[in-house]
Amino acid sequence: MNISGEIESKYSSTVSLEHRKKYAQFFTPVEIADIMTEWLLGNDTLSDVLEPAFGLGIFSRILLSKKSNLSITGYDVDNAIYEEALRVFNGFRSVNLKLEDYVKNDNNWNEEYDGIICNPPYFKFHNYDNKSVVSKVNQKLNIKLKFHTNLYVLFLLKSINQLKKNGRCAFIIPSEFLNSDYGVNVKKYLIQSSKLRHIIVFNFKENIFDDALTTSAIILCANDEFADTIAFSYINDVSQLKKIKQIIFSYPNNTYSDFTYNSKDIHAELKWKNYYSPTDVPQFKNLVPFATYAKVMRGIATGANEYFSFNLSKVKSSGIDMINMQPCICHSIDVAGLCFTSEDFDNLVNSNKNVYILNPINKQDENLNIYINKGEEKKINERYLTSKRIPWYSMEKRASSPIWVNVFNRNGLRFVRNETQVMNLTTFHCIYVNNNLFGVDADLLFAYLISNTAQILFSICGREYGNGLNKFEPNDLNKSFMLDIGSLNEIKKDKLRTIYRQNKKNNDLSYINEIDSILIDNFYEKAAPSIE
Numbered sequence: 001m002n003i004s005g006e007i008e009s010k011y012s013s014t015v016s017l018e019h020r021k022k023y024a025q026f027f028t029p030v031e032i033a034d035i036m037t038e039w040l041l042g043n044d045t046l047s048d049v050l051e052p053a054f055g056l057g058i059f060s061r062i063l064l065s066k067k068s069n070l071s072i073t074g075y076d077v078d079n080a081i082y083e084e085a086l087r088v089f090n091g092f093r094s095v096n097l098k099l100e101d102y103v104k105n106d107n108n109w110n111e112e113y114d115g116i117i118c119n120p121p122y123f124k125f126h127n128y129d130n131k132s133v134v135s136k137v138n139q140k141l142n143i144k145l146k147f148h149t150n151l152y153v154l155f156l157l158k159s160i161n162q163l164k165k166n167g168r169c170a171f172i173i174p175s176e177f178l179n180s181d182y183g184v185n186v187k188k189y190l191i192q193s194s195k196l197r198h199i200i201v202f203n204f205k206e207n208i209f210d211d212a213l214t215t216s217a218i219i220l221c222a223n224d225e226f227a228d229t230i231a232f233s234y235i236n237d238v239s240q241l242k243k244i245k246q247i248i249f250s251y252p253n254n255t256y257s258d259f260t261y262n263s264k265d266i267h268a269e270l271k272w273k274n275y276y277s278p279t280d281v282p283q284f285k286n287l288v289p290f291a292t293y294a295k296v297m298r299g300i301a302t303g304a305n306e307y308f309s310f311n312l313s314k315v316k317s318s319g320i321d322m323i324n325m326q327p328c329i330c331h332s333i334d335v336a337g338l339c340f341t342s343e344d345f346d347n348l349v350n351s352n353k354n355v356y357i358l359n360p361i362n363k364q365d366e367n368l369n370i371y372i373n374k375g376e377e378k379k380i381n382e383r384y385l386t387s388k389r390i391p392w393y394s395m396e397k398r399a400s401s402p403i404w405v406n407v408f409n410r411n412g413l414r415f416v417r418n419e420t421q422v423m424n425l426t427t428f429h430c431i432y433v434n435n436n437l438f439g440v441d442a443d444l445l446f447a448y449l450i451s452n453t454a455q456i457l458f459s460i461c462g463r464e465y466g467n468g469l470n471k472f473e474p475n476d477l478n479k480s481f482m483l484d485i486g487s488l489n490e491i492k493k494d495k496l497r498t499i500y501r502q503n504k505k506n507n508d509l510s511y512i513n514e515i516d517s518i519l520i521d522n523f524y525e526k527a528a529p530s531i532e
């Protein structure tokens with residue numbers, strides 16, 4: 001099998017440029033095709049392979065030279081190249097070539113493959129019946145791609161959907177969709193599919209294709225269990241191509257990637273340049289320290305939670321007067337959802353959760369005194385924190401805070417709007433709002449905090465402290481940066497509050513995207529400098 005580019009060169013010299021342009025017949029350089037085949041071969045059970053934009057089958061030729069027992073299906077719409085490909089693959093019974101439009105074909109959606117590899121056609125001007133093809137893909141994948149979505153991403157999304165378990169797909173496509181408006185829904189689908197693993201963006205000074213396509217990206221997907229992270233790498237020189245092999249060979253470790261993110265930190269609404277640009281900082285304007293609008297403090301530390309915390313049964317059996325009980329969340333796990341109301345508190349009381357702490361006010365209460373004596377018998381008064389208090393059983397004096405933030409949370413920071421006067425132990429940090437400065441009240445601040453944008457900014461600040469999101473201390477948050485939401489006009493501030501208020505008990509969190517849209521519209525530098 002000839003794995004040099006001679007076959008393509010010969011074809012290009014005999015067929016007119018006009019014909020090649022009509023079908024977008026620009027061939028993948030052998031070095032790049034070779035690297036991409038390694039991704040597929042990383043699947044040990046690689047057997048059925050699809051090449052949806054076959055051309056002269058450079059990928060399949062290389063694959064067969066490395067693993068001969070593959071069964072290959074190829075599609076192409078152009079009769080001239082199809083005939084030539086039949087000649088090239090003459091004698092290869094396991095290669096099945098079809099003279100058909102891959103995306104328009106309705107019958108192949110359920111066919112699945114161990115490996116899909118492709119350099120799809122790229123038409124700059126839409127001389128293609130996009131509308132009907134986009135509708136078809138939307139309907140099949142239940143998504144909402146815009147009608148001007150470029151054909152090459154339709155190839156990609158359809159293929160991702162055709163991967164068998166452990167199947168892998170490698171595409172080389174223009175990188176434009178990563179940062180364009182129509183790309184948002186494409187990126188959404190890539191994230192939702194849980195199959196995106198690595199994007200390697202090229203920005204070569206010289207042309208790597210025999211036409212003006214210099215900015216492209218290799219997209220590596222896999223239908224395996226390693227969906228927790230998405231990696232990005234950036235290459236601007238042909239000499240760095242070997243880095244891609246290192247990336248592929250070290251999978252699922254991201255040892256050689258430039259930037260690796262937790263998948264949940266990747267947001268379709270943002271230009272993905274933010275994730276691979278060497279500066280690594282989203283282009284947001286008007287950042288202020290978090291402490292401008294709020295102060296974060298740790299929750300109440302009792303020094304002996306098992307002694308000081310009570311559920312309703314314990315209150316009743318101790319006989320202590322309710323006046324000596326302070327409503328208080330002892331375990332963050334008891335708080336579900338984004339907003340905590342009095343009704344939620346009553347439900348916790350009725351399900352006998354620990355939602356009170358001892359706060360002695362009426363010292364005449366005999367049962368209280370009995371309980372205090374018991375505490376001394378158990379030497380609770382000699383513990384580190386209690387021994388420093390006078391009297392040892394007194395509680396920290398604090399106002400309840402209108403916003404809580406989860407201290408240890410693997411899924412990023414979790415904020416809760418506390419609409420009650422209930423206090424909290426150290427299971428949450430307290431967020432107190434600074435005097436409604438520039439109209440930033442608890443609801444407005446909260447609407448901001450639950451946005452994806454806020455999470456990104458916190459995660460970047462977290463990385464700077466070398467601390468990671470999981471261990472955010474109050475001061476890490478105080479020192480973080482946030483968007484200057486006080487600078488929004490009153491209409492937008494109200495809009496943000498309203499989005500939160502109308503959805504606070506909504507389990508479908510898609511309304512958060514509306515908040516992000518407002519933030520992105522107002523704070524995202526559209527004229528971000530190019531990464532060149």
Ligand SMILES: C[S@@+](CC[C@H](N)C(=O)[O-])C[C@H]1O[C@@H](n2cnc3c(N)ncnc32)[C@H](O)[C@@H]1O
Nearest residue numbers: 023026027028053054055076077101102119121
């Ligand atoms: C960019 S070339 C890639 C060829 C080859 N796979 C390579 O990498 O060198 C795209 C190929 O897709 C074919 N093509 C264009 N539209 C197509 C479609 N709708 N379905 C299948 N193939 C198509 C073109 O004729 C062309 O051969």
